[in-house]
Amino acid sequence: MxxxxxxxxxxxxxxxxxxxxxxxxxxxxxxxxxxxxxxxxxxxxxxxxxxxxxxxxxxxxxxxxxxxxxxxxxxxxxxxxxxxxxTELRHDLAELPAPPVLPAGWTLAEPGWDADLARACDAAYGPDHPNWRWQSGDNEQMRAIFDAGDPVPPLRSASARVVGPDGRSAGHVLCAGPVPWTDDVCGWILDIAVAPHAQGNGLGRALLTHALRGTREAGLSTLGLSVLDRNPARRLYDNAGFRTHARVxxxxxxxxxxxxxxx
Ligand SMILES: CC(C)(COP(=O)(O)OP(=O)(O)OC[C@H]1O[C@@H](n2cnc3c(N)ncnc32)[C@H](O)[C@@H]1OP(=O)(O)O)[C@@H](O)C(=O)NCCC(=O)NCCS
Structure with a gap:
């Protein structure tokens, strides 16, 4: 055989x-x-x-x-x-950035999934994205994570939505952890996205900082994620102190x- x-x-x-x-x-x-x-x-x-x-x-x-x-x-x-x-990245959570000040009218809110967030992700992973398009199945996967913990429940302390002055979700960071697919014990960023109309204002960095701090708060000592080549989000991770763990x-x-x- x-x-x-x-x-x-x-x-x-x-x-x-x-x-x-x-x-x-x-x-x-x-x-x-x-x-x-x-x-x-x-x-x-x-x-x-x-x-x-x-x-x-x-x-x-x-x-x-x-x-x-x-x-x-x-x-x-x-x-x-x-x-x-x-590239699989890891952050050792030893030195963490201070929570940044958000632009006026913007706040971080409890993690969750709603129609505005679905629209924000659809636009963030739109036709200009270098790697892929948001699919309707992705909305179902998000709901399964929040509603049924399938395949992993959210790590709530490390996850958040970002809400605009109009009260609507415009992006999020969703973490889980410890996750079963790594050899090391670590939290994992399942998704981080900000709607294009809100990008470039420091919201992505604020969500990432929240994820780093919330993962340490949950008692984990490492946060990981996977990023495809050509995604400019890589710079955000490098600047926040993530290091290369493996290439796939x-x-x-x-x-x-x-x-x-x-x-
Ligand atoms: C990654 C993402 C969440 C960043 O959100 P954001 O609110 O624009 O981020 P910020 O304003 O805090 O910018 C932080 C850094 O991100 C980097 N960056 C992220 N996306 C970028 C892009 N499309 N073009 C240029 N720089 C980008 C920049 O280095 C920037 O740092 P700088 O201000 O010093 O130049 C957003 O671009 C996004 O939703 N992308 C599509 C979804 C995605 O690919 N997510 C990552 C999956 S691994």
């Missing part, structure tokens, strides 16, 4: 060469209908070209996410395009006739 369950960790899988030698370990999951082979780590001694070729065959049609830049390079050298690159490279492995079930 080219792909099999890891014998010591039932959440992980192994990618084998045809002769049964284990080449890489990874964790398979479904991301909103997309099959993802996450955290693909070549095993010591495995040639990256061999891992790349085997993955293309046995994980065809899957999105491969790897922290190993050499493996991503080997896939690209084989003719595939890098789909996206993400994503490559879409093309489907084959076998993987799609066509002849």
């Amino acid at each position: 080219p792909v099999r369950q890891h014998p010591e960790d039932r959440l992980d899988s192994l990618l084998d060469a045809d002769d049964g030698t284990a080449l890489a370990r990874f964790c398979m999951y479904d991301d909103d209908g997309e099959s993802v082979a996450a955290d693909v780590q070549p095993l010591p001694g495995a040639a990256l070209t061999a891992v790349a070729a085997q993955a293309r065959r046995d994980l065809a049609g899957v999105r491969l996410d790897t922290p190993d830049e050499g493996l991503a390079d080997a896939l690209v050298a084989g003719g595939l395009a890098l789909h996206q690159a993400t 490279f994503s490559v879409l492995l093309p489907p084959t006739a076998d993987s799609t079930g066509t002849q």
